[in-house]
Amino acid sequence: MVQVPEKPLTLEEFLTLPETKPASEYIAGQVIQKPMPQGKHSKLQVKLVTVINQIVEDRKIALAFPELRCTFGGRSIVPDVSIFAWDRIPVDDSGDIANVIPIYPDWTIEILSPEQRPTKVTGNILHCLQQGCQMGWLIDPDETSILVFPPGQQPEFLEAEEEVLPVPNLVADLQLTVGEVFNWLKL
Helix, strand or coil, rough: CCCCCCCCCHHHHHHCCCCCCEEEEECEEEEECCCCCCHHHHHHHHHHHHHHHHHHHCCCCCCEEECCEEECCEEECCCEEEEEHHHHCEECCCCCCCCCCCCCEEEEEEECCCCCCHHHHHHHHHHHHHCCCCCCEEECCCCCCEEECCCCCCCCEECCCCCEECCCCCCCCCCEEEHHHCCCCCC
């Protein structure tokens, strides 16, 4: 991750800055730019959003978003996939999805890029859980493993193809194995 600029900013100052590509996050007074997504990351991200939304969107249970800025608890982060329970999705005055998301996601998914530091990403997942998030996943495509973070419990390290991935209650109908997730990378 690239850090920009050197002097600490307030969260309010950060939020006035123009958006960057790839996105920058605000963590502990620092602006940290996320790495540019690569092939494996992009494929997993798109597939996760699609599969989750196929199960929950029409039934108005939840909604999955890719790369959505969420500002809460003194941080402004951009999880790779943010899933919100339907009744928690912020809306504007006209009833449309709001552009500004001032709350934590109900489920956060991060997909590790080769040059990304796992501790920074894990820190964002833990921050979400501390605020009330129901679950976090850290997917490592190079290691073909997934760390699952249930709130208030020991993380689970899953790497066997047949292992079923735990999901939060709001998407209880979603059943995926580790193998299914990483098979999405095959052509």
